[in-house]
Amino acid sequence: MRDGIARLVEREVRPVLAANPRDRALPKAEMVKLFERIAEYGLLCPRLPEEAGGPGISMLDYGIMFEQIPPTVSMSMLSQDSCITRLNAECTAEQKARFLPDLVAGHKLACTGSTEPDTGSDPRGIKTRLSRKGDKAVLNGRKMWITNVSACDLILVTCIDEGRSKDGRPVIIKVVVEREASPFEAREIDAIGLNQGYLGEAVFDDCEVPIENIVESDSGTRVLNRSWYVNRCMVGLQAVHLAERAYLAALDYARVRRQFGKPIAAHQLVQKNFSDMVTAITASRMLCYRALWMMDAGEEAGGASAMAKRFAQMNCTEAVWQAMNVLGAMGLSREAGLEEMYRDIRMLPIPDGTNEILALIHGREITGFEAFRGAAGG
Template sequence: MDFRLTSEQSMMRDSVRRMVDADIEPVLQASDRTQALGKEQLLHIFRKLADFGLMAPRLPEAAGGGGFSMLDYGIMFEQIPPSVSMSLVSQDGCITRLFAECDEAQRARFLPGLIAGELIGCTGSTEPGTGSDPRGITTKVTRDGDMLVLNGAKMWVTNISVCDLVIVTCLDRTEDPAGQNIVKVVVERSRSPFEAREIDAIGLQQGLLGEAVFDNCRVPMENMIRSRSGGTQVLKSSWAVNRPLLGLQAVHLAQRAFDAALDYARTRTQFGKPIGARQLVQKSLSDIETAIRTSRLLCYDALATIDAGGPADGTSAMAKRYAQMACTEAVWQAMNVLGAMGLSREARLEEYYRDIRMIPIPDGTNEILSLIHGRELTGLEAIRA
């Protein structure tokens, strides 16, 4: 068992970090930090990420993807600011689901532009009245001649306000008016316009979180996905990867907060010496780094378990839940090290704290994740009867 990164993994990590410093941070810094990025700004960033194969990290190289192990992907993903990496998760998830479920003709139509970072995609599954229960959706698709007609609403969808296409999970009413089969429909914005707006939230304010309404939205028949795996299986399997990735977003934010707190502790003096020489400050710094390291290792372990083909639902749920909780406390402790400066916008720790509060909700709340983990431990179902 070796916990050290290989030389290749270290090189990938450092290359992505340099790219972030050179090509992503300047875009974020030049923009209003309280407003969502524009579509052209996101496309500029996506094209840079595409150069590293990060638009489609889960696809094999023969299909145009990065062909990465999920552990290698996570190591690189951790370097990307969460306001951007949340959009990357949405794009990557959309591409992965299209590749897994579409036929060859649909793949040829939808995937090249997404993989190249020239188009923006997302997936709409959550609804105003349906969160953690994907079987409770009410959005439906019916048939009108050679067209599909989509009606319903989706919420908490990253990239929806600027997307070129969205995969919409819905009830199939094309043959049976009372049908309960779940299908997916690809809605291309240029061909099938719909209403969408951004949601103003506490954190990740440069991100692109939004909602959409499909009101008799007419979609070509060839855009229905006849999934080989059926139902929500592909969606659920993608969540297993997403959860430790979101945990690594928390690690990214806690690491930034720790770096700021450590620098402050070394330079800020009180009563004749740096505050870093005080016992309680050293304890806080020790607690912060311990939270970061344990969170990172749990997330890496979950991704390595997926790579090895092991049961990963519980491990992934545990990784995200623990990392988010531990790193939230770590950011809070870092703010305390800075004292009054920790409350200032200038120091940015208050921004990291607001950002990290966004992470518990996507791809499973802490409460749902504890039940997923518990189900894997006991073999007993606590969510459904």
Template sequence: MNFELSDDQNMAVENWRRFLEREIKPITDQHRDKPFPKDVLKGLLRATCEYGVGNGWVPEEGGGLGLDFVTSGLLYEELARVSADLAGAAFVNEGAAVKVFNAGSPELRERYLEATLAGELIGCSAISEPNAGSHVRGMRTKAVREGDTYRLNGEKLWISNSSAADYTVAVALTGEQEFTMFLVDRDEHGFETREVEKLGLNSWSMGQVIFNDVVVPAKNILGKVGGGLRETMKGFERSRCFISLVALGLGRASLDASIDYAQQRQAFGKPIGAHQLVQQLIAEMAIELEASRLMVFRALSLLDLGAGSNVEAAMAKAFTTEAVQRITSKAIQVHGAFGVTSEFPVERHFRSARMLTIPDGTTQINNLIIGRKLLGLDAFA
């Protein structure tokens, strides 16, 4: 197994890192407590897509850059180190574009795909519901056929990019245990959104999407009638890897901040980094971060090989998001009293890290996926 990056990958990451520090960080630092305004977010997405973030997973024939998953993962990890919130918004937008590319009609592709990949349109995916959560088959949003249209009624919750989205890719019941995916345009078809205030990742929009007698033409179905659940489940391996990449970025930012602080802060006549217990904290953070990276990029490499990575992605997501909670907590400990103030970034990283054990399968759900594979017994049944 070769763990070395190629020259092209090293060059791409280095150029991307310089660009982020120069062009992106000054903007994202101004928007830490509230969701990015829509015009600001579109400007950021237009900038990041030049480097393959937001359009890298769509093949070249669809207007994307067609990056491999490992290279794209390296870029997302680097972005999450600077702004986990923007990394989240870019990924969700890219995920919507992938669904349009994979399942959209030529008409829908022409209208939405290129604009989404260029950062001119913002998309989101509306799957989760208040009373369903991880039980995807428990969703209750319905789409009733009326001639050449469908009438949607229901409520989605915990939807990333919701307040900024120009369109949403929504899954609804079209029959008994029959789930269908629709592209719903905010301006053309109309849907309501409400932002949800949360613990962390506060620049990344997350909220409620409400369909109240929303009429959508049948031609806006993505894929086939009844194929929505299959299309939804296909994206979970990639999504779990992505959430893990956001966690890696937060972990790296916390470790970097802690090393810098430990080298400069003086106590008892020497830098605190020269004290044994501080070195132990730093070492433990680095060990967990490195173990997490190996698991995440192992899962991404399997995606590149075209092999199934359901279990590996679940392992990476469960381990990494829990590990980064410990890493960010230790970062606060290294900073002492300053660590719990908003003047230093580690308290924000800690709050954001706590968010990541929930989406795309909680730690417990991912453990059940792993257990099912190992034992051959289904706890979901």
């Protein structure tokens, strides 16, 4: 399975990335074509049960295949997969029948919108509001840093249900906004890396949505937690992908580049660099695989997945840095391509839990004390 995906990437994904400008989002039609191919392997909906049309693969299999795909594309896939997973867990049968088939087949692009300009790590502060008027729901607010949003056909928006409260606290719900039926403004945000993918902002200004698109399930938090555990391993494996490519490029270079009368690969400190890089890549990969394997075995993997993502991101970033150094000045050139990997990997400490938040999640599991809100106990 891993080799099949790796061949697909070389044959069909990399040529598309190479044929398009490196610093601009891929045209949507190109991404949809890639999604339709990747969908044939079930990788847009690996968490859907088989009876609902999923591929019936383990999370470890998913991770091994996901790792082969360049992060500009795999970040979009992860957004699609997260949206499908949540829709499947929380929607009614009628809603699933309406939304899922086109997403599973890759004909349409999806995303999940939680983050806002004033609300990131602590999602309880969201301000986007949904009010009800007859058979319409009306959405007002802004979502920021949303993968896929500028190109999406559908967004699952987390918002406050105006007019409803529980124990005096606002009720957080979700609503599916289909772009064609309920147009909203969206723009791409220019960021340091992953520039061929989509990361953007959406503005909902009295955006009218059919009332039947409201997701009423109350299993939200539980589903979201489990979804994050898998996502964190996948982002860790994106770091592994980038570090591995950088390391292999450095190895090719070091074997032919000569200084002081021999290949630079024959110098002791360059060999130490390679030992460090391979150690970082191997350990990162194993931590991510381990957390996925734990989930397959039905174990709670909150701390394990937090540890895996944070370790992989930090250590693989260092590995890409070392690989660039092996190429000397050439490592800094746009031509060699390592600078792009360095910029791409810099995006990864933030989504699905920043490094600080992940350390607190892991620390809470180890110590049994809650650091977020000051309350004692696990």
